[in-house]
Amino acid sequence: MAQLAEQPMTTLPRVGKQSDPCIMVIFGAAGDLTGRMLIPALYNLARAGLLSHEFAVVGVARAQISDEDFRKRVYDDVKTYCGECVEDDLWRWFSGCFYYYTGDFNNKNLYPQLKEYLNKADQEHRTQGNFLYYLATSPNFFGEIVEQLAASGLMEQNNGHWRRVVIEKPFGHDLESARKLNQHLLKVADETQIYRIDHYLGKETVQNILAFRFANGIFEPVWNRRYIDHVQISVAEMVGVEGRGGYFDQAGSLRDMVPNHIMQLISLTAMEPPISFDANAVRDEQAKILHAIQPLSDEEVLSRSVRGQYGEGVIDDKRVPAYRGEPDVPPDSRTETFVAMKLLIDNWRWADVPFYLRTGKRMPVRNTHIVIQFRRAPFVLFRDTAVEHLMPNQLVLHIQPEEGISLQFAAKVPGPVMRLGTVDMNFEYQEYFGKQPSTGYERLLHDGMIGDQTLFQRADMVEAGWSVVNPILDVWKALPPRNFPNYASGTWGPKEADELLERDGRRWRNFEK
Numbered sequence: 001m002a003q004l005a006e007q008p009m010t011t012l013p014r015v016g017k018q019s020d021p022c023i024m025v026i027f028g029a030a031g032d033l034t035g036r037m038l039i040p041a042l043y044n045l046a047r048a049g050l051l052s053h054e055f056a057v058v059g060v061a062r063a064q065i066s067d068e069d070f071r072k073r074v075y076d077d078v079k080t081y082c083g084e085c086v087e088d089d090l091w092r093w094f095s096g097c098f099y100y101y102t103g104d105f106n107n108k109n110l111y112p113q114l115k116e117y118l119n120k121a122d123q124e125h126r127t128q129g130n131f132l133y134y135l136a137t138s139p140n141f142f143g144e145i146v147e148q149l150a151a152s153g154l155m156e157q158n159n160g161h162w163r164r165v166v167i168e169k170p171f172g173h174d175l176e177s178a179r180k181l182n183q184h185l186l187k188v189a190d191e192t193q194i195y196r197i198d199h200y201l202g203k204e205t206v207q208n209i210l211a212f213r214f215a216n217g218i219f220e221p222v223w224n225r226r227y228i229d230h231v232q233i234s235v236a237e238m239v240g241v242e243g244r245g246g247y248f249d250q251a252g253s254l255r256d257m258v259p260n261h262i263m264q265l266i267s268l269t270a271m272e273p274p275i276s277f278d279a280n281a282v283r284d285e286q287a288k289i290l291h292a293i294q295p296l297s298d299e300e301v302l303s304r305s306v307r308g309q310y311g312e313g314v315i316d317d318k319r320v321p322a323y324r325g326e327p328d329v330p331p332d333s334r335t336e337t338f339v340a341m342k343l344l345i346d347n348w349r350w351a352d353v354p355f356y357l358r359t360g361k362r363m364p365v366r367n368t369h370i371v372i373q374f375r376r377a378p379f380v381l382f383r384d385t386a387v388e389h390l391m392p393n394q395l396v397l398h399i400q401p402e403e404g405i406s407l408q409f410a411a412k413v414p415g416p417v418m419r420l421g422t423v424d425m426n427f428e429y430q431e432y433f434g435k436q437p438s439t440g441y442e443r444l445l446h447d448g449m450i451g452d453q454t455l456f457q458r459a460d461m462v463e464a465g466w467s468v469v470n471p472i473l474d475v476w477k478a479l480p481p482r483n484f485p486n487y488a489s490g491t492w493g494p495k496e497a498d499e500l501l502e503r504d505g506r507r508w509r510n511f512e513k
Contacts, residue, residue, distance in 0.1 A: 019045070019449035020162075021054030021127045023118060027105060027145055028136035029059025029070070033168070037199070038136065039074050040081035041441035046094050047087070050446055056097045056125040058118060062104055070100035081439070097125070105141045111152035118154070129161030132448055135168060142167055143184040150188035157193070166195040166448050169260050170251065171457070174473060175466040182459040195448050196457040200261045202440035203399055207455070209268045209370075210282070212397070212405065219395075220273070222374070224349045229392060231355045232371040232509060233265050236363035238315055240489075241337075245328035252335045254307070254472060257359040259465035263290060264457070265399075266343075266357075269370055270350055279453040283461060290464035292347045301475040306496045308338030309481070310362040313489025320362065320489045334480050337361045338487060340497040342504075343468070354504065358497060362489035364512065368399040371509045391422055394509065404428035 024042070026034055045051045059070055074095060078086055101117055103110035122129055133149060135142055146165055149155050155163045167185075172178025185194055200206055213220055222228070235257055241248045248256065267286035274281040296304060311322040324331050338360030345355065372395040394408040406426045413420065447455055486494040492510055501507050 017450055018050055019052045019055070019446055020130055020451070021052045021125075022130035022132050022449055023056045023058055023121055023125065023127050024132045024134060024445075024449075025058045025060060025114075025118065026134045026136055027060050027141070028138075029100065030061035030063040030065070031136055033136045034059070035073065035077040036081060037439045037441050038134065038445070039077045041439045041445055043078045043082055043086075043090075043094060044438060044442050045446055046090060048442075050442075052127075052449075054126040054128065056099065056121050056127060058114075058121060059098070059100045060103055060105075060110075060114065061100075062102065064102055065100055067098070067100050071095045071098050074098050105137065105145055108148060108151075111148045111154065115152050115154055129159065131163050133163070133165040135166065137168075139168075139170055139172075143181055146185055147188050155189050155193065162193075162451065164193050164195055164448060164451070165189065166197050168197055170255065171196055171260070171462050172466060173251070173255055175463065175470040178462050178466045182462065186459065191459060192453070194459075195453060196462060197444055197448075198260050198264055198455075198457060199440050199444065200399075201264055201455040202442065202444045203403065206265065206268065206399060207443070208405075209397065210277075214273055225351055225353045227374055228353055229373045229375045230353060230504075230506060231269060232373070233262055233269075233355065233357045233369075234371075234508070235261065235359040235368045236365060236492075237359075237361045238363060238366045240310070240320065240323065240362055241326050241329070243327065245326045249329050249333055249335045253337055253339045253359055253361065254469060254476075258339060258341075258357065259462075259469045260457070262357050262359065263461075263465040263468070265370060266290075266293070266355060267461075269372075270345055270355070272349070277454065279456075280458075282454050283458050287458065287461050287464060289345060289347075290461055290468070292345050292350075293464075293468050294344045294346050295468060296341075296343075296471050298471070298475050301472050302479075304343075304500070305341040305472055306339070306494060306500055307336035307476060307481060308340075308360065308487045308494040308497070309333070309335065309484040310337050310360075310487055310489045311485030313362065313491065315362065315364070315490045322485050322489070323362075324485065334484060336476075336481070338493045338497070340493065340500055341472070342500060356501060356506075356508075358493065358508070360487075360493050363492060364490055364510075366401055367511050369509075369511065370397040370399070371395075372397075373506075373509075390420070396509070402428060402430070 026038060028034065042051065042057065075091070078091070099121060101114060103114065118131060121127070131154065133145075135145055137145070146155070149165070155165075157163050172181050213223060267289045270289045271285040272288070274285045309323050312325070313320055323329060323337050324333050338358070340356070340358035343355045343357065345353070374393040374395070376390050376392045391410055396406045396408070398404045398406065404427050406424050408422055408424050410420045411423045412418065444455060447453070492508065498508065
């Protein structure tokens with residue numbers, strides 16, 4: 001172990017609780033997720049003074065590299081993704097926290113040996129026996145790694161220390177596999193030790209949904225079926241499969257996005273007020289919403305869901321290939337790259353209020369947003385004026401790339417005649433609160449270190465999300481698409497997605513660059 005350096009004072013004022021002393025063990029430390037997201041997020045936490053002075057990282061992977069080589073990789077990652085934020089004094093302390101251990105996750109001998117190594121690091125860094133295991137690996141290893149950790153005593157919590165495991169998505173590939181994985185994990189670990197991570201919940205606007213709804217007295221009274229006409233949730237991506245053709249062709253957009261990211265957005269938007277911000281109080285209300293979503297019958301799958309696959313097209317003035325022309329994608333692939341659907345929530349607050357969802361690749365812009373469209377005001381007052389129709393008010397929660405909130409309402413156009421124009425009131429996080437370096441993982445890693453599970457999915461939430469998706473998977477498997485590709489790259493998806501709303505007299509809210 002390296003000689004410990006004193007942790008320097010940070011240049012940023014600390015806001016929030018400093019994390020518990022702990023060792024973060026990253027399985028899959030040589031992978032892309034670790035370099036792009038986890039290490040920069042840890043550095044940002046250190047810079048904000050939110051990492052404990054008693055902290056270490058042990059990376060575990062098959063690659064044969066030394067501690068020094070691992071630290072060089074860490075430096076490159078921090079320099080690439082944190083840029084001008086790298087501070088020499090802080091870096092000297094931060095780099096001294098990193099170690100590397102070579103091992104094969106399938107080798108049962110790895111875990112007793114790793115236990116000895118972690119105990120030594122624990123004594124060196126005074127981390128009080130607290131271990132946070134992060135599984136940045138293929139899903140095939142999730143159950144095996146946790147089982148072997150438990151068999152080696154590395155999941156035992158006694159004498160005041162804790163052991164927690166963070167699991168990345170995908171959490172299963174259908175309802176049955178999600179249940180089996182939950183059962184596998186819960187045989188050897190307690191639910192309070194399992195942190196199923198969804199990086200969307202690390203975004204400020206997603207977290208702000210709760211604050212926006214429940215801290216503002218002007219919105220909660222109208223957040224129901226009496227005033228809201230419908231809700232739209234869109235997750236649009238400009239990129240294609242980015243070299244992940246082999247993985248994506250087995251998953252598709254429905255599995256990849258809907259049971260996790262989009263279900264989380266629905267539950268936060270639609271949930272009842274929790275009795276407190278205690279983790280289980282919040283997740284209880286989220287789970288109720290997911291269980292209240294009406295499952296689609298076979299006939300409803302055909303009429304209320306749409307799938308698409310992108311063809312060739314133009315994005316940013318560049319010609320891009322069709323999905324079937326991407327590397328590692330079969331030339332006759334039937335995997336969807338676009339999904340749209342209409343869901344209903346069977347409870348008192350949201351009865352008869354449709355929730356329209358869509359997600360797709362190779363769209364015109366990268367944009368994730370939630371649109372709350374209110375009911376139109378009565379036209380009676382304006383029928384003898386030049387006003388021909390009234391536009392409904394829309395509240396939009398912008399999640400990425402720019403995070404903010406906008407409210408669209410009508411105002412009189414100056415002049416002698418009564419004419420109405422649409423006005424947007426815009427709030428942007430960066431403009432009001434300044435830009436903070438962030439990967440979206442900072443809050444989630446910090447919560448894992450202090451034991452706050454609010455933003456992590458519980459077993460019942462995962463299974464409820466898959467319960468909504470499973471009937472669609474079954475119908476789509478039984479009736480393969482005949483018209484793929486059915487939308488050009490750089491467009492907003494197949495025409496059937498527009499027709500899904502047009503049949504109800506509505507239309508999607510699209511945002512251009």
